[in-house]
Amino acid sequence: MLRSLKGLVCHPLRLDHGYALHTAAKDCLSSVVSQDVQTPAERPRGVFYTSENDPAKHTEHHEGRHYSIPLEEVKAVFPHGLPNRFQQQIKTFNEACLMVRKPALELFTYLKSSNFAHPAVRYVIYGEKGTGKTMTLCHVVHYCARQGWLVLHIPDAHLWVKNCKELMKSSYKEERLDQPLQASVWLKNFKASNERFLKEIKTQKTYVWGKQERTEEGRPLGEVVEQGLARTRNASDAVGVVLKELKQQCQHGSFRLLVAVDGVNALWGRTTLKREDKSPVSPEELTLVYNLRKLMMNNWNGGAIVTTLSQTGSLFKPRSAYLPQELLGKEGFDALDPFVPIPVPNYSPREFESCYRYYLDCKWLQHEKARTEDGKEELRFLSGSNPWQLERLAAPL
Amino acid sequence: TLRLIYTTTAVQRKNVGASGPEKYTEEFIKKQIEEFNLGKRHLANMMGEDPETFTQEDIDRAIAYLFPSGLFDRQARPMMKHPTAIFPEQRKIQWGEDGRPFHFLFYTGKQSYYSLMHETYEKLLNAQKYQDQLTAQDLPPQKEKRNLAGSRWLTKIELEEMLLEKLSDDDYSRFIQLLQKLMTLPCGDIEEKYIQKFTKEVPVQLEKAVTEPLKYDERGVAFSTGEGTRKTSRATAVVYDNGTGKITVNGIDVLHYFPVLQDREQLLFPFQFLDRVGKHDMVCTVSGGGRSSQAGAIRLASAKALRSFVTEKEVEFMRQAGLLTVDPRVRERKKPGQEGARRKFTWKKR
Numbered sequence: 184m185l186r187s188l189k190g191l192v193c194h195p196l197r198l199d200h201g202y203a204l205h206t207a208a209k210d211c212l213s214s215v216v217s218q219d220v221q222t223p224a225e226r227p228r229g230v231f232y233t234s235e236n237d238p239a240k241h242t243e244h245h246e247g248r249h250y251s252i253p254l255e256e257v258k259a260v261f262p263h264g265l266p267n268r269f270q271q272q273i274k275t276f277n278e279a280c281l282m283v284r285k286p287a288l289e290l291f292t293y294l295k296s297s298n299f300a301h302p303a304v305r306y307v308i309y310g311e312k313g314t315g316k317t318m319t320l321c322h323v324v325h326y327c328a329r330q331g332w333l334v335l336h337i338p339d340a341h342l343w344v345k346n347c348k349e350l351m352k353s354s355y356k357e358e359r360l361d362q363p364l365q366a367s368v369w370l371k372n373f374k375a376s377n378e379r380f381l382k383e384i385k386t387q388k389t390y391v392w393g394k395q396e397r398t399e400e401g402r403p404l405g406e407v408v409e410q411g412l413a414r415t416r417n418a419s420d421a422v423g424v425v426l427k428e429l430k431q432q433c434q435h436g437s438f439r440l441l442v443a444v445d446g447v448n449a450l451w452g453r454t455t456l457k458r459e460d461k462s463p464v465s466p467e468e469l470t471l472v473y474n475l476r477k478l479m480m481n482n483w484n485g486g487a488i489v490t491t492l493s494q495t496g497s498l499f500k501p502r503s504a505y506l507p508q509e510l511l512g513k514e515g516f517d518a519l520d521p522f523v524p525i526p527v528p529n530y531s532p533r534e535f536e537s538c539y540r541y542y543l544d545c546k547w548l549q550h551e552k553a554r555t556e557d558g559k560e561e562l563r564f565l566s567g568s569n570p571w572q573l574e575r576l577a578a579p580l
Numbered sequence: 581t582l583r584l585i586y587t588t589t590a591v592q593r594k595n596v597g598a599s600g601p602e603k604y605t606e607e608f609i610k611k612q613i614e615e616f617n618l619g620k621r622h623l624a625n626m627m628g629e630d631p632e633t634f635t636q637e638d639i640d641r642a643i644a645y646l647f648p649s650g651l652f653d654r655q656a657r658p659m660m661k662h663p664t665a666i667f668p669e670q671r672k673i674q675w676g677e678d679g680r681p682f683h684f685l686f687y688t689g690k691q692s693y694y695s696l697m698h699e700t701y702e703k704l705l706n707a708q709k710y711q712d713q714l715t716a717q718d719l720p721p722q723k724e725k726r727n728l729a730g731s732r733w734l735t736k737i738e739l740e741e742m743l744l745e746k747l748s749d750d751d752y753s754r755f756i757q758l759l760q761k762l763m764t765l766p767c768g769d770i771e772e773k774y775i776q777k778f779t780k781e782v783p784v785q786l787e788k789a790v791t792e793p794l795k796y797d798e799r800g801v802a803f804s805t806g807e808g809t810r811k812t813s814r815a816t817a818v819v820y821d822n823g824t825g826k827i828t829v830n831g832i833d834v835l836h837y838f839p840v841l842q843d844r845e846q847l848l849f850p851f852q853f854l855d856r857v858g859k860h861d862m863v864c865t866v867s868g869g870g871r872s873s874q875a876g877a878i879r880l881a882s883a884k885a886l887r888s889f890v891t892e893k894e895v896e897f898m899r900q901a902g903l904l905t906v907d908p909r910v911r912e913r914k915k916p917g918q919e920g921a922r923r924k925f926t927w928k929k930r
């Protein structure tokens with residue numbers, strides 16, 4: 184309500200703008216225009232917005248439109264998931280607007296129709312650099328959060344295999360290495376997003392953390408998380424425990440589990456970490472990675488695994504590689520073998536229009552020429568309809 | 581000590597015509613010509629060709645074959661040419677054995693110039709007499725149109741070469757004024773021939789570059805090609821009509837081939853200038869050079885290809901915008917004694 188009022192007050196001209204001048208947009212949305220005209224009160228901000236805030240109700244109608252997420256939900260659902268630039272954008276615009284695109288809608292149909300008695304299906308979102316894979320993943324996460332699933336969101340697996348300052352020998356198994364910092368950061372964010380579940384789920388085994396600390400069977404998982412946060416030494420082991428528990432308990436069917444991993448190709452590549460004696464570390468030797476790999480196997484049911492490939496953070500891979508085979512390597516490909524690939528392309532002309540209108544509406548494009556048709560064509564040409572390029576181009580304008 | 585040399589101004593001129601009467605005598609030149617002809621016949625025999633039809637080009641080729649030289653300066657290489665081409669034309673001695681000059685105007689200093697002026701004035705007087713005769717006979721004066729556009733007067737230097745004498749600017753302008761006065765009068769054929777000796781044909785202006793017509797490929801889509809170069813890159817571009825603005829370079833999408841914004845802006849420029857940003861597709865091939873020079877080469881190639889799609893006025897605009905000119909900047913050579921092309925070594929005071 185507030186938003187619609189704000190729309191009416193701050194954009195008094197927008198009504199005309201949205202309807203009269205978008206000849207190109209009208210061609211694209213000819214089928215939907217009739218609906219728009221009937222309900223103008225719902226959409227004071229123009230043709231390219233939806234007031235449907237629930238991803239569950241997003242259908243092909245809404246393709247190419249932006250929907251906004253209230254800021255409190257953003258903090259609750261995505262404590263660590265969104266890309267950096269998008270977070271800056273949220274702070275600038277004071278609202279989080281996400282575009283509904285085809286790959287996301289595809290995923291929703293799959294998730295809705297998936298049978299939870301079967302082993303978890305793995306979806307791999309892939310595409311060229313900057314086409315919106317992470318954003319699609321966030322969209323899916325939001326959807327699942329709304330639906331009430333337990334979301335296990337790892338923002339970027341690459342963070343776990345590079346730039347680690349502290350590597351400790353694992354207390355649990357001798358050959359493995361721990362990463363206390365990353366593990367504790369992740370635990371904190373996990374706690375912020377899934378508070379409710381942590382109270383409900385109970386552990387099924389006793390875990391001994393040290394001489395004095397132990398977690399009994401039947402205690403809520405929240406305690407394990409607290410333990411990990413309090414004692415950074417055991418943080419990675421806490422993570423491992425959490426993952427194992429969730430995997431086991433999901434099979435009973437009391438809740439649905441969504442495993443969302445961004446940059447999954449990090450789990451099977453190489454690392455840039457070295458031990459004290461300068462010998463390289465392979466990913467299996469890291470506790471976090473090892474436990475995560477166990478989770479990625481499809482020997483559990485009651486949920487889904489949605490992953491993204493990412494070349495930006497990947498190590499030792501050429502810049503032009505974006506296909507699953509290239510980025511995952513043979514090992515990864517075999518491990519993830521029966522998966523559903525979901526390509527994410529660049530913007531279609533309609534989506535480009537929509538993004539451009541959004542920037543104009545938020546007054547992000549200040550340059551006079553940017554508002555003309557020529558300016559739009561120029562932006563389209565120079566960015567090649569690539570979302571990342573477009574965002575970078577529009578930033579200084 | 582200065583030795584007083586008895587010279588005239590004509591002799592002092594550095595220019596070819598009078599660089600010392602004693603250097604090459606007439607007999608010397610005649611002997612050189614005979615030797616040249618003999619040598620030509622010998623050369624023809626050596627090369628196994630017919631001595632009668634041995635032209636200067638054949639001589640040049642034969643010499644280049646027999647005496648290969650790696651010197652850069654062409655004038656330093658061995659050459660065999662007719663003596664008139666090698667020994668510059670110059671004045672012969674103007675006085676006889678008894679010291680008496682041949683020409684009556686010798687003591688003016690510029691004998692040929694003054695004789696020329698006298699001749700021209702004589703022609704002028706003739707033309708005036710002819711005109712008077714015509715008016716006396718009550719015939720209308722003939723006005724013949726002469727082709728002024730394609731001819732120009734000889735320049736001062738050319739006149740000097742013709743007369744083998746040094747002239748001053750004043751003399752030259754007076755002569756040209758006389759000729760112009762002669763031309764304004766209704767002249768007959770005689771004067772026409774005389775004047776033609778002092779005119780030169782101006783070469784026709786360079787023709788405008790002809791824009792090629794559009795070609796149509798199998799699908800019926802109009803396209804045109806263009807080539808462009810920059811530094812060391814060579815590019816060919818094929819611009820198709822009815823497109824969406826997609827560009828492919830060497831089979832790779834433009835976003836992947838040119839990740840830098842600056843290069844893509846260079847490609848955008850011709851289309852943006854003509855307001856045809858999203859209307860054409862382009863397929864290009866490019867080789868050589870670096871990232872920036874390849875972009876510049878493709879830009880030139882696409883501008884040349886777009887000429888066929890566009891009106892002449894817009895072609896003129898493009899030319900003035902500099903889209904159709906080849907960029908002449910090339911890497912400058914490094915010189916010895918300097919660290920780079922321009923950078924000198926660090927200057928040390930001691």
